[in-house]
Amino acid sequence: MKTPHTFYTAKGYRVEDSIGYLLRTLTQQLSQTVENRMAVHGMTDAQWKPLLFIQQGKATTAAELARTTCGDTGATTRLVDRIESKGLIQRVRSEADRRIVNLALTAEGEKIAAVIPEVLSEVLNGMLAGFTTDEYEQFKKLVHKALDNLNSADEKEATS
Amino acid sequence: MKTPHTFYTAKGYRVEDSIGYLLRTLTQQLSQTVENRMAVHGMTDAQWKPLLFIQQGKATTAAELARTTCGDTGATTRLVDRIESKGLIQRVRSEADRRIVNLALTAEGEKIAAVIPEVLSEVLNGMLAGFTTDEYEQFKKLVHKALDNLNSADEKEATS
DNA sequence: AGACAGCCTCTGCCTAGGCAGCTATATTGC
DNA sequence: GCAATATAGCTGCCTAGGCAGAGGCTGTCT
Numbered sequence: 001m002k003t004p005h006t007f008y009t010a011k012g013y014r015v016e017d018s019i020g021y022l023l024r025t026l027t028q029q030l031s032q033t034v035e036n037r038m039a040v041h042g043m044t045d046a047q048w049k050p051l052l053f054i055q056q057g058k059a060t061t062a063a064e065l066a067r068t069t070c071g072d073t074g075a076t077t078r079l080v081d082r083i084e085s086k087g088l089i090q091r092v093r094s095e096a097d098r099r100i101v102n103l104a105l106t107a108e109g110e111k112i113a114a115v116i117p118e119v120l121s122e123v124l125n126g127m128l129a130g131f132t133t134d135e136y137e138q139f140k141k142l143v144h145k146a147l148d149n150l151n152s153a154d155e156k157e158a159t160s
Numbered sequence: 161m162k163t164p165h166t167f168y169t170a171k172g173y174r175v176e177d178s179i180g181y182l183l184r185t186l187t188q189q190l191s192q193t194v195e196n197r198m199a200v201h202g203m204t205d206a207q208w209k210p211l212l213f214i215q216q217g218k219a220t221t222a223a224e225l226a227r228t229t230c231g232d233t234g235a236t237t238r239l240v241d242r243i244e245s246k247g248l249i250q251r252v253r254s255e256a257d258r259r260i261v262n263l264a265l266t267a268e269g270e271k272i273a274a275v276i277p278e279v280l281s282e283v284l285n286g287m288l289a290g291f292t293t294d295e296y297e298q299f300k301k302l303v304h305k306a307l308d309n310l311n312s313a314d315e316k317e318a319t320s
Numbered sequence: 321a322g323a324c325a326g327c328c329t330c331t332g333c334c335t336a337g338g339c340a341g342c343t344a345t346a347t348t349g350c
Numbered sequence: 351g352c353a354a355t356a357t358a359g360c361t362g363c364c365t366a367g368g369c370a371g372a373g374g375c376t377g378t379c380t
Contacts, residue, residue, distance in 0.1 A: 005288075005291065005292070005293060005296075006285055007284065007285055007288050007291075007296055008280070008281035008284050008285055009281055010277040010278040010281050011277075013277035013280060013281055014216075015212065015213070015216070015218070018280065018284060019284060019287075019288070019296070019299060019300055019303070020190055020194075020280065020283075020284050020287075022300060022303045022304065022307070023183065023186060023187050023190065023303060024187055024190075024191075025230075025307060026183060026187075026303050026306055026307050026310075027183050027184055027186075027187040028230070029307060029310045029311065030180055030183065030184075030310065031184075033310055033313065034180075052175065053175070056174075056175075058175070070185075070188070117170040117171070117173035118170040120168070120173060120178065120180065121168035121169055121170050121173055123180075124167065124168050124178060124179060124180050125166055125167055125168055126309060126310070126313050127179075127180075127306045127309050127310050127313075128165075128167050128179070128306065128309070129309045130305070130309070131165065131167075131302075131305070131306075132165070133165060135302060135305075136165075136167055136179070138298060138302070139179060139302045139306075140179055140182060142291075142295060142298070142299045142302070143179070143182045143183060143186050144182065145290070145291070145295075146186055146287045146288065146299075147182070147185060147186050147189060149286060149287050149288070149289045149290070150186070150189045150190065150193055150286070150287050151189065153193070153286050153287075
């Protein structure tokens with residue numbers, strides 16, 4: 001394995017030049033933009049995820065929700081609390097397995113969930129304005145590659 | 161102005177395919193990796209920023225810190241509280257302008273601040289393992305482009 | 321049957337950010 | 351000089367996530 005190119009060194013490290021700083025800023029701005037768009041529906045940036053996941057059948061319980069968002073179960077419980085208190089989802093204790101609380105959208109919740117993909121599509125298309133298809137594919141490829149590197153580094157650390 | 165390519169549509173929107181989801185995940189993993197590395201020095205992911213900015217002279221007061229991190233002044237006050245209670249920085253009321261509280265690193269703070277650029281460089285180089293210089297430059301270019309799009313959309317909204 | 325492991329949910333305690341409002345100080349304009 | 355304005359810092363109230371532990375339920379193994 002050849003030694004990889006060294007893009008950053010401790011000496012002369014400058015925050016503004018860092019790809020880490022850029023990525024953080026981009027994600028922050030993206031969240032802010034989605035939050036602004038969702039605000040008219042009374043939703044926050046965190047709260048649309050459960051709505052969408054439940055609607056798409058990707059999660060039916062709080063535990064599943066926590067797994068799909070790589071989040072904490074405790075945090076998810078409280079997030080569901082807040083959305084439930086807005087009357088958008090309902091908790092229904094499962095009869096088959098009494099540990100489980102199934103989550104279901106209310107009529108109001110369905111209405112808002114239907115808007116979410118529109119908002120996300122618009123925001124992302126806006127962010128990618130002027131991108132060629134090649135650039136878009138390249139962007140996704142590079143993010144995937146970076147993600148794989150971080151994950152494999154984690155595994156190495158865990159087994160050491 | 162020609163109509164931009166439409167990368168996403170509301171109908172058939174799938175979270176896993178979204179560049180937004182990818183970017184969020186990458187930033188999250190990046191923060192987690194830095195957090196793990198900083199933990200041995202008793203620091204969190206949020207707390208290294210003030211240390212580094214103060215050391216590099218990019219910020220000398222809480223207000224400056226808030227501006228350079230695009231953050232809230234109230235949150236910054238409390239962040240400084242937590243770092244101060246760890247004995248890493250000191251608050252020194254300015255004599256020239258008595259509104260201002262200058263921030264200074266303690267000896268302990270200097271020691272930890274010196275380690276930060278090393279950790280950041282290592283983590284970022286690890287994330288970019290196998291990237292060619294062209295890919296790295298392309299990556300930064302694409303992130304910048306996306307960021308510019310989001311910002312100009314914000315401005316349009318503000319003036320409408 | 322009873323012990324056990326595993327899972328789901330919830331709670332308490334921590335860090336953390338956004339927003340609004342307050343006080344003290346400084347600057348500007350009249 | 352004095353009023354209006356701007357700035358710095360702080361605080362209270364909200365949402366939000368991470369971690370650890372408790373309690374309930376289910377399936378399994380002995």
